[in-house]
Amino acid sequence: xxxxxxxxxxxxxxxxxxxxxxxxxxxxxxxxxxxxxxxxxxxxxxxxxxxxxxxxxxxxxxxxxxxxxxxxxxxxxxxxxxxxxxxxxxxxxxxxxxxxxxxxxxxxxxxxxxxxxxxxxxxxxxxxxxxxxxxxxxxxxxxxxxxxxxxxxxxxxxxxxxxxxxxxxxxxxxxxxxxxxxxxxxxxxxxxxxxxxxxxxxxxxxxxxxxxxxxxxxxxxxxxxxxxxxxxxxxxxxxxxxxxxxxxxxxxxxxxxxxxxxxxxxxxxxxxxxxxxxxxxxxxxxxxxxxxxxxxxxxxxxxxxxxxxxxxxxxxxxxxxxxxxxxxxxxx
Ligand SMILES: [Zn+2]
Numbered sequence: 001x002x003x004x005x006x007x008x009x010x011x012x013x014x015x016x017x018x019x020x021x022x023x024x025x026x027x028x029x030x031x032x033x034x035x036x037x038x039x040x041x042x043x044x045x046x047x048x049x050x051x052x053x054x055x056x057x058x059x060x061x062x063x064x065x066x067x068x069x070x071x072x073x074x075x076x077x078x079x080x081x082x083x084x085x086x087x088x089x090x091x092x093x094x095x096x097x098x099x100x101x102x103x104x105x106x107x108x109x110x111x112x113x114x115x116x117x118x119x120x121x122x123x124x125x126x127x128x129x130x131x132x133x134x135x136x137x138x139x140x141x142x143x144x145x146x147x148x149x150x151x152x153x154x155x156x157x158x159x160x161x162x163x164x165x166x167x168x169x170x171x172x173x174x175x176x177x178x179x180x181x182x183x184x185x186x187x188x189x190x191x192x193x194x195x196x197x198x199x200x201x202x203x204x205x206x207x208x209x210x211x212x213x214x215x216x217x218x219x220x221x222x223x224x225x226x227x228x229x230x231x232x233x234x235x236x237x238x239x240x241x242x243x244x245x246x247x248x249x250x251x252x253x254x255x256x257x258x259x260x261x262x263x264x265x266x267x268x269x270x271x272x273x274x275x276x277x278x279x280x281x282x283x284x285x286x287x288x289x290x291x292x293x294x295x296x297x298x299x300x301x302x303x304x305x306x307x308x309x310x311x312x313x314x315x316x317x318x319x320x321x322x323x324x325x326x327x328x329x330x331x332x
Contacts, residue, residue: 031164034064042079071192073102082146098178116207125271125322174217187230204300269326272303
């Protein structure tokens with residue numbers, strides 16, 4: 001069932017994706033004279049077919065699309081945006097913080113992005129055979145996102161007002177630097193990948209990004225916890241009705257996970273790759289077998305944990321290469 005009516009005027013479009021979570025959600029919201037699309041899947045025939053089915057369910061054609069609002073610029077949320085813009089001229093919206101990165105990665109210089117990510121993986125101790133494989137994985141994403149033209153940018157705290165659709169925009173950095181959530185007057189929060197019902201969203205250190213994504217993420221969770229949310233509509237999985245409880249679970253999960261990550265750092269130190277092996281690879285500790293999530297995400301998430309611990313003063317960082325993190329106490 002790729003299309004589910006989650007509110008009288010909101011259709012969840014469950015789009016299949018070839019990544020671990022299996023599907024990504026986009027949302028079609030009926031407006032006075034058409035629909036607004038929140039997030040836009042991957043550029044694949046499957047995602048486009050799911051969208052067409054949802055448009056049919058909503059009783060509109062592609063030309064009834066009034067706006068495409070993107071919570072963030074990850075491939076599974078932005079992939080079809082350029083296709084829809086090309087076919088209908090529909091305006092695209094992103095947070096102002098996210099737009100320059102999105103344009104650099106998906107329009108101007110994807111090859112540079114692949115280089116930056118492979119360089120970062122090397123710097124964090126990833127062996128060459130894994131670096132090359134990861135480079136291929138990241139390069140393959142290029143085909144899954146259509147290039148796009150001009151984008152209208154939104155600011156933190158702004159009220160987005162379209163005919164028959166309005167929502168407050170809130171900047172929630174962490175999962176991506178320029179991630180945003182949208183709260184409408186009926187207590188519906190389009191929360192993208194900021195809060196997910198089943199899994200803890202991936203929080204990764206990316207090249208050229210803000211330096212402490214986990215600190216950003218925890219701040220962003222606190223920022224949204226007490227919003228008047230009746231139902232949250234996430235980027236993956238089912239609607240969330242116990243909003244504050246789910247936010248609290250994620251805060252608690254990260255408190256424990258950061259302690260667990262610290263406990264995995266031996267006196268002689270670890271690289272982000274070594275920590276990722278312990279956290280995400282099969283045969284935990286040996287680093288045998290492929291990681292359970294794509295390697296750039298596994299290493300990026302391990303690095304985000306180590307950076308947070310470093311910036312809290314619990315670890316020291318040696319620049320290397322490779323970059324090694326050691327317990328602050330053992331170093332004195
Ligand atoms: Zn994402």
